[in-house]
Amino acid sequence: MDASRLRTPLRRTARVRLFRIPRLAGPVVAVSCCLALAAGCSSGPGPGSSARGEESGSDTAQASVPRASGDLQSDYLKVIxxxxxxxxQIQATSDLxxxxxxDDQGHIVTNAHVVGDERSFQVTTASSEQPLTAELVFSYPEQDLAVVKLDSVPDGLAPARFADSSKVQVGDIVLAMGSPLGLSSSVTQGIVSATGRTVSEGQSGGGTGATIADMIQTSAAINPGNSGGALVDLDSEVIGIPTLAATDPDLGNSAAPGIGFAIPANTVKxxxxxxxxxxxxxxxxxxxLGIVGRTVVDSDLQAAGVAVVSVESGGAAAGAGLKAGDIxxxxxxxxxxxxxxxxxALAEDRPGDRTSxxxxxxxAEKTVDVTLGEQ
Known part of the structure; x- marks a missing residue:
């Protein structure tokens, strides 16, 4: 199927929500989670298997684990x-x-919507018994990324390795790691479902409203609290930062299972x-483009274009002669x-690109050439 046909319905019909959860009220209940990685399990040999084994005088009738499955289980355990x-886990005042x-200097990368407008955070690492304090270095809502830094770097802090996400392929097996619903150090498994997605966040519920290009779509289960965590390949490298989930408007905007999006590692780096x-x-x-704009509707109340509210002096639109009031x-x-x-559309382009x-x-309808600026 042509890739453009895949992108079109995503843009027109898929709604996206943030993986945010409210502050956990009251005492936190400890939950013991057991992850069983079953490979080739069987209740016993099939009909006739034992008889064939006895006749041959061998023990080949035993229910053995196929080597390929055993190797995959070992890969999972090694990656984890x-x-x-x-x-x-990052705890803000009201969000988690x-x-x-x-890196080994205590820098931690996460989503801008995780840090919100706050500057101080409680961070729980895999090896820390008590939360550590951290301060915001900078938040970049336009790409929904942020960096915080631990005030004190504990011994044994382990930086992750980030992959070259340009090499990610559809079908790659991935693991998502994070704190869904406050359950720290949780792991889910899936595949890369698509690459090169362009997805826009909403601004409700604390979203940044960012439009992010080249995102990785995954079937790994992603839930509130996974935001800012790791999407990891079987080489133990982070290929992306889970950020968004699709919702199904036909089901009351409930989560659409198996449709999550991660910011690619190359962008993160x-x-x-x-x-x-x-x-x-x-x-x-x-x-x-260098404008402030708003959506306008036609006589049938259908969205019909973007009205230019103001033009940035010296920006791309100003250079092309666009003015306030143009649609x-x-x-x-x-x-x-x-x-x-x-x-x-702008997310698909680069600063300096020339377009119309x-x-x-x-x-009256007009067309002009424009050299795009930088956001």
């Missing part, structure tokens, strides 16, 4: 042992999420390295009906 110590240890080095993001790599209806070959569709903008002014 390698990576789980690098996944932490996850994070991944980024690019943003986190800048934050750690400069204290902020200096090169976002995100294309911008943008197309960017390149993509129809624009809402501010979200404009954000998604189709808009209406005074009832």
């Amino acid at each position: 042992k390698d990576v789980l110590p690098s996944v932490v 999420g996850s994070g991944v240890v980024y 690019t943003i986190a390295d800048q934050i750690i080095k400069n204290g902020r993001v200096t090169d976002s790599g995100r294309a911008a 943008i209806t197309r960017l390149g070959d993509v129809d624009i009906t809402t501010i979200t569709s404009l954000s998604e 903008v189709t808009y209406t002014r005074g009832g």
Whole structure:
């Protein structure tokens, strides 16, 4: 199936929500979780198996575990042992999420919507008996990423290894690690369902409203509290940071099982390295038109474009001659009906790219070329 046909229904019909959970009220109930990785289990030999075994005088009739399954179980256990110590729980005043240890200096990468507007946090690592304190280094809501730093680095803090996410393939087996519903150090399993997704967050419930390109879609179970955790491959490398889940509007916006999204590791590394080095993001790599806009509707109350409210001086739109009051209806070959569709179209481009903008002014349709700026 053509990739463009896969992206189109996602953009038009899939709704996305954040993995956020409210502060756990009252005493926390300790839950003992046991993960059983069964490989080739059987209640006994099949009909006739024992007789054939006796006739041959061999013991080949025993119910053995296929080597391939045994190897896969060993891989799972090794990945969990390698990576789980690098996944932490982050507690803000009213929200709880996850994070991944980024280096041995105590930097932890997480989602911007996990830290919200706060600057101080309680962090529980795999080896700490008591929560550790941490301070915000910088939050970048445009990409829904943030970095916090532990005030004191404990002995044995284990940084995770981040993969080259450009090599991720559909069908790769992955594990999601985090603190779903406050259950720290939880692990779920799935595959990479798709790559290159462009997804927009809502702003309700503390969302950043970000439009994020090149996301990894996974079938691994992702739940509230997994935000900021780790999506890991069988090489024990983090390929992405779980951030969003799809909801099904036909089921009352309940979670759509097996449809989660993670920010790719290459994006995480690019943003986190800048934050750690400069204290902020200096090169976002995100294309911008340089306008403030809002969705407008037609006479049938259907979304029909983006009205330019204001134009940034010296920005891409100003250079192309766009003015307040213009209604943008197309960017390149993509129809624009809402501010979200404009954000998604821009997410596919890079600063410096040249494209066209189709808009209406005074009832007349016009098209101009524009060189995109940086957000």
